[in-house]
Amino acid sequence: MGTTSGAGIVGAAAIGPCAAIPADQMAFIRQILDRVGDKWSLLLIAVLESGPLRYTDLQRQVPGISQRMLSLTLRQLQQDGLITRTAYAEVPPRVEYTLTPLGRSLHGIVTTLIGWAADHHDEIRANRDRAATLGS
Amino acid sequence: MGTTSGAGIVGAAAIGPCAAIPADQMAFIRQILDRVGDKWSLLLIAVLESGPLRYTDLQRQVPGISQRMLSLTLRQLQQDGLITRTAYAEVPPRVEYTLTPLGRSLHGIVTTLIGWAADHHDEIRANRDRAATLGS
DNA sequence: CAGTATCCCGACGGATACTG
DNA sequence: CAGTATCCGTCGGGATACTG
Numbered sequence: 447m448g449t450t451s452g453a454g455i456v457g458a459a460a461i462g463p464c465a466a467i468p469a470d471q472m473a474f475i476r477q478i479l480d481r482v483g484d485k486w487s488l489l490l491i492a493v494l495e496s497g498p499l500r501y502t503d504l505q506r507q508v509p510g511i512s513q514r515m516l517s518l519t520l521r522q523l524q525q526d527g528l529i530t531r532t533a534y535a536e537v538p539p540r541v542e543y544t545l546t547p548l549g550r551s552l553h554g555i556v557t558t559l560i561g562w563a564a565d566h567h568d569e570i571r572a573n574r575d576r577a578a579t580l581g582s
Numbered sequence: 583m584g585t586t587s588g589a590g591i592v593g594a595a596a597i598g599p600c601a602a603i604p605a606d607q608m609a610f611i612r613q614i615l616d617r618v619g620d621k622w623s624l625l626l627i628a629v630l631e632s633g634p635l636r637y638t639d640l641q642r643q644v645p646g647i648s649q650r651m652l653s654l655t656l657r658q659l660q661q662d663g664l665i666t667r668t669a670y671a672e673v674p675p676r677v678e679y680t681l682t683p684l685g686r687s688l689h690g691i692v693t694t695l696i697g698w699a700a701d702h703h704d705e706i707r708a709n710r711d712r713a714a715t716l717g718s
Numbered sequence: 719c720a721g722t723a724t725c726c727c728g729a730c731g732g733a734t735a736c737t738g
Numbered sequence: 739c740a741g742t743a744t745c746c747g748t749c750g751g752g753a754t755a756c757t758g
Contacts, residue, residue, distance in 0.1 A: 471700065472625070472644070472645060474699065474700075474703045475625070475628075475696055475700075476621075476625070477703075478695075478698075478699035478702075478703065479619070479621075479625075479695075480621075481706075482619075482699075483619030483620070483624070484750085485612075485615075485616075485619075485751075488615060488619075489611070500719080500720085501721070502720075510608075510612075512752055513722085514722085514723095514751070514753090515750085515751060515752080516721090517720085524713070525709065525710055525714075526709055526710055526713075527705065527706060527709030527710075528706075533720090538719055539719050539720060539721090540719075540720090541720060548705060548706075548709075551698070551702070552702075555695055555698055558691055558694065559614075559618075559695075562614075562687070562688060562691055563613075563615070564610075566614075566687070566688075567610045567614065570617075570662050570663060570664075570684075572663075573662055573684075574662055574663075577660070578661075620730085621731075636739085636740085637739070637740050638739065638740075646732095649740090649742085650731070650733090650742085651730085651731060651732080653740085653741060654730095672739095674740095675738085675739050677739080677741085719758105720757100720758090721756105721757080722756080723754100723755085723756075724753105724755085724756100726751105726752090726753090727750105727753105728751095728752105729750085730747105730748085730749085730750085731747095731748085731749105732745105732746090732747085732748095733744105733745085733747105734743100734744085734745085735742100735743080735744085735745105736744095737741080738740090738741085738742100
């Protein structure tokens with residue numbers, strides 16, 4: 447599918463006003479979304495943008511993440527081939543995590559999403575507050 | 583995408599190899615991610631791309647979503663100002679949901695993400711399977 | 719330093735039934 | 739048609755303690 451699938455979806459939707467995304471595509475969209483849309487993946491990818499980071503560095507740069515979730519998320523990302531883990535056999539053990547090319551290809555989207563969040567954060571906040579006020 | 587703030591984040595990250603995303607930005611990035619990264623929001627936005635849809639249409643076009651989650655997600659999206667809800671006082675009640683301009687601005691990102699998912703789905707699958715095999 | 723192991727709670731979300 | 743109400747299971751994920 448390469449660069450065609452994305453356009454394929456758009457194209458399909460453009461065929462008719464009610465053209466749904468095919469059910470099978472829904473399935474793997476959800477799979478990717480589950481991985482990418484979890485609480486920490488995107489944040490870790492965003493933070494890894496600027497270069498390799500060690501376990502402790504990641505923990506420091508992503509405030510609020512627990513050791514458990516850091517380990518878990520890193521392993522998932524690694525298994526999906528989005529990051530690589532490199533352990534150096536040294537006396538104080540050192541492990542570095544790096545984005546793979548695949549991970550870097552996602553990073554552009556992450557950056558865009560973060561940019562969108564930054565741009566519209568205030569607007570969304572306002573809408574949310576306004577809805578809460580009207581609802582009360 | 584972001585016209586100003588996004589560049590700001592990128593710029594900040596570009597300052598130094600270890601420059602983290604500021605903690606306060608982390609906070610609202612997480613807020614946006616929580617909303618956008620949940621199980622159904624992106625799918626609903628994707629489906630609403632092609633125009634207004636009614637409750638039942640949405641339920642049909644997003645296979646697997648329960649009435650409960652459809653209602654809940656729609657209300658959240660509405661409160662955030664990403665979609666509008668229009669009820670027509672007719673004898674068979676009719677309600678239409680539409681993307682707001684804000685929602686449409688997100689939709690571009692959604693499409694990109696879905697395109698990415700489509701493009702790299704096979705690759706990720708392969709990586710995942712390979713990791714599972716090696717691990718056993 | 720770089721993790722793993724265990725406990726545990728809250729929410730996310732599905733199924734079902736009911737309503738204006 | 740367009741929802742709401744209720745019940746209930748699953749599991750994401752935090753806190754804490756321990757290990758190579």
